[in-house]
Amino acid sequence: MNEKLLTKIGLNKYESSVYLTLLKQESMEASKLSHASKVPVGKIYEVLKALKNYELVEIQPSRPQRYRAVDPKRAFKLMYKRKEEETLNELKMLRETFDEIERELCSDNFPQNIETIFWPDKFRNNEVNEMVDSYFEKIEHEVCVVIHTKYKPGRSELYDASVPAFSKAFFSLVQRGIKVKILDPGSQLLLSLKELIDSIEDLSFKRYIKVLMEVRILETEYNFTIIDSKITLIDIEDQFNMSRNLGMTRIYDESYAKRFKTKFDELWKKGELFL
The missing domain is CATH 3.30.870.10 (Endonuclease Chain A)
Structure with missing residues (x-):
């Protein structure tokens, strides 16, 4: 799969690489996942944390911890819903900001004629x-x-x-x-x-x-x-x-x-x- 498609929905290069690598495996440890996805060891835990926040990755309770990809159909449906809510909230805030700017610029302090x-x-x-x-x-x-x-x-x-x-x-x-x-x-x-x-x-x-x-x-x-x-x-x-x-x-x-x-x-x- 082309990683550029994943970057369009907000994943960076490392996050895309790790997620696509996990999709091909049952589960993996962080160290092996770093090697397989070509993500530096110093970055792998940061990337996994981000993917978990996206709910694209699950952590298995084992020693050492293993990571597995969440089913894409379910994961991206939830991700879309969150993005939709975030976008609506951003639009609401943007509308409020525009309204405030309009009130300031067209307020009673600035007579029109x-x-x-x-x-x-x-x-x-x-x-x-x-x-x-x-x-x-x-x-x-x-x-x-x-x-x-x-x-x-x-x-x-x-x-x-x-x-x-x-x-x-x-x-x-x-x-x-x-x-x-x-x-x-x-x-x-x-x-x-x-x-x-x-x-x-x-x-x-x-x-x-x-x-x-x-x-x-x-x-x-x-x-x-x-x-x-x-x-x-x-x-x-x-x-x-x-x-x-x-x-x-x-x-x-x-x-x-x-x-x-x-x-x-x-x-x-x-x-x-x-x-």
Whole structure:
């Protein structure tokens, strides 16, 4: 028999030679087997141990010990079964490794689509209203907003000046049937929203507004907005003037938004009901 066939199933040259030699004999002692198979004496016991692990060789309880080949039909059937189990386990481990690599490379830490927008030094005329409207017009279901404590009254002139535009935008969202949830540190936005709601004369509509708009008070260092659980908005702060924003990063990634929604829900539980 060609020894190369045995090497294809995992046996090395010495193991193949010893096994084929034993197949021709009833049984043999290690020293004689070494000579007959042309395997060095220093290697023969190592080879026999490997063949026994493969269950291709049996040891006869005699003195000195004698070795005999296991019937090929039975031996190779068992060997195949073990190889099959090992291969399946290797494939399972390989699949788990691929999954782990995929999670690492495609994890929430790597947003798929990011857009950065920088503000002008000063907004002219209706630029703030136009900017807010452009961000809010595509909202379909829900917006969750967390406002940083730095936006408490008097700390940011730009924010205080933009409050009317934001409060009207939030109010318009609710009129469209969109859920609005806001965590505010006690900024001008609270009074602006309250004034708008108090100005409503239709009581049923006022109740409708309060069902869709929930506002809670919480001082927090977080500052982000989540749109429809798909888009996350994060401010870009001026590192030389933390009360001023240079622009905004818009992240289009549902898995990334999910992380922020988890944080929002955590903060939401800590908030004190306002509206």
